[in-house]
Amino acid sequence: MNTLTLIDPALASPLAAPSLARRRQRRRRSRGMTLIEILVVLAIIGLIVGGVSVVAFNAFGDAKIKSGGNDVINVQKACEQYMLQKNDKCPKNMADLKAAGVVSRVQKDPWGEEFVIVCPGEHGPVDVMSYGPDKKQGGDDDLVSWEVPKAKEDKKDSK
Secondary structure: OOHHHHOOHHHHOOOHHHHHHHHHHHHHHOOOOOHHHHHHHHHHHHHHHHHHHHHHHHHHHHHHHHHHHHHHHHHHHHHHHHHHHOOOOOOOOHHHHHHOOOOOOOOOOOOOOOOEEEOOOOOOOOEEEEOOOOOOOOOOOOEEOOOOHHHHHHHHHHO
16 A cells, blocks of 8 residues: 555645644634733733822812812802991801802812801901811811911921
C-alpha cells in the first residue's frame, strides 16, 4: 500500500498545513478576555468611581456651606425689610416674615434647622445665624450675617 493513500488527500497538500495553523491561531485570538483581565478592569473602574465619589461628596458639603451663607444674608435682608414695614418690630422667625408677605415660603438652613434671628443685633439692626453642619451654637462652622462667608474661608486657610 502506498503511504499517501492512507492520508487524506486534502491534508497531503503542502498548502494545507499552514491553513490549519492559521485557523488554530485565529481560534486562540478570538477566545475573548480571561477572568483575570475582567477582574482587573472592574477593579480599575471601582477605584475611579471611588475617587470621583469622594470629590463629589466634598464638593456637595462645600456647596451646602456656601448656600447657607447666602441664605443667612437673604434672611437678614428680609428681616430688615420686615422692620421697615412694621416700624422696627423684630420678626421672631421665618413664619413672621411669610405672614407679612416679605418672603414667599418659610425657609430653613441647608441642614434643616431654623435660622436664629436676633433683634437688635450686636453687629447691626438684625443678626441672623445658622449653626451650621454640627447644628450646635459656637464653633467654626456657624454661619452668621455679619461675617461674609469668604472671610471665614480666609480664616481657615490661615490656620
